[in-house]
Amino acid sequence: MEDEMGEPIPQIAHRSVSNEVAITVADLDVTYRTTIEKRPTLKQAIVRLGRGKRSVRTVEALKDVSFQVNRGTVLGIIGHNGAGKSTLMRTVAGIVPPTRGKVEVVGRTSTLLSLGVGFNRQLTGRENVILGGLAAGLTKDELEDRYDRIAEFADIGDFIEMPMRSYSSGMAARLAFSVAVHLDPDILLIDEALSTGDAVFKEKATERMQQLVDNSSTMLLISHALRTIINMSTECIWLDHGKLMMRGNPEEVVDAYTEYMHVKKTSAVLNDM
Template sequence: MEDYIVSVENATVRFNMASENIDNIKEYFVKLIQRKLMFQEFFALKDINLQIKRGEAWGIIGTNGSGKSTLLKLISGILKPYKGKVRVNGIIAPLIELGAGFDMNLTARENVFLNGTLLGHSKKYMEEHFDEIIEFAELWDFLDVPMKNYSSGMQARLGFSVATMVRPDILIVDEILAVGDYKFTKKCEQRMKEMLDGGTTLLFVSHTIEDIKEMCTHAIWIDKGIAMQQGLAEEVCNAYIAAQQ
């Protein structure tokens, strides 16, 4: 049997969506108690199969709402499959939602330690790597500013810097770099390449197909929750582009 670091087997993710408009939380609970609240099933992913070997770089492509982020959340353990299995053999550093793991009322300094704790690092460990994190994020001048005053690009800088301070087994990046400036985005891409060279496995979502081709060896194309094609990044990306024309 192959040594897969990520194995997704016949995974389906289902959500229940309210089938009527409800204006406030009170109305929602009244209808729920009276059993008058009707739901429609929505399948965000349908029978997805994906096996990723250690050290591979996979791009996940598709139009908005196709299920890309849902797949990443499934692999990260944020979501559980309605059907199927997901196995992950390693430590994950997920960069899925901007600001995830941060308290916006705290300063960047305080959030470095908070985020480090959520990733399983000790205070001593974070103190040892603090300067390295802030240096990479280029945020010395804004260290004691509450993060609610940060731009989305600054939040992305800090989140990426903390998550990649160590070398996780699996790095998951979901379009978060799109909010950064060009120079910092290239800096992040260089760090990801260094991590790949060191054996880290990458799962990468980007709407820029050229970035997928440059960063990834493999790709999976998802459309309306269904895996349309997977394999070598160049081939899958070209098929996706052809389908959009």
């Protein structure tokens, strides 16, 4: 299948989903406090104190969300900006703890989240790969084993030995994707990560995701390209202002969502929304 631009749209063939539970989310609330300021400073804090203002805002990112995901499922997550999709991912990954409720995850998770790849741009791609892997809990030996495969799959040539500040965003995305899928995750969390990278890499990425699905890995997928959600997921959930609105067949959930959002389900919307 191709979109109007003539680019292939990733598609995954699904085997039967196992009845083993991979992820349980029960009565989950996530509330956090954050500042309105982008860069909070002591100076501003003192100024605010003088004016008696507060800059802390409480965000109720998720409210009473419950669902289960079986092994081998590709779960699409849709919703408007700020609906809590990314927070849900990060809670499942164990980065943000629940405020109430419980999340139980069976197996190793690997994250490919949208908020940036390669954490230290002064360091080389190689160093970022090793450090990311060590932080995620792999041993040095495990990383030694995988490093060549990761570098080969990312296919960025000599750039791997150069500081990441010299990378294009596509190159950084390829490296991040390569790391995430080569950690042999039982659960792969992907947040808007497929939008970067050229057509060739997209195809390669889809192929690799197919392999993971065939090995009954579980996947959680956030994308604003609704077509991707329909093509790739076996199930879909829709979040709205932190609440779980609907869960079911991807086509049906996307239909309900687009209707709710009062947008026509045109091809452009499906690809870009």
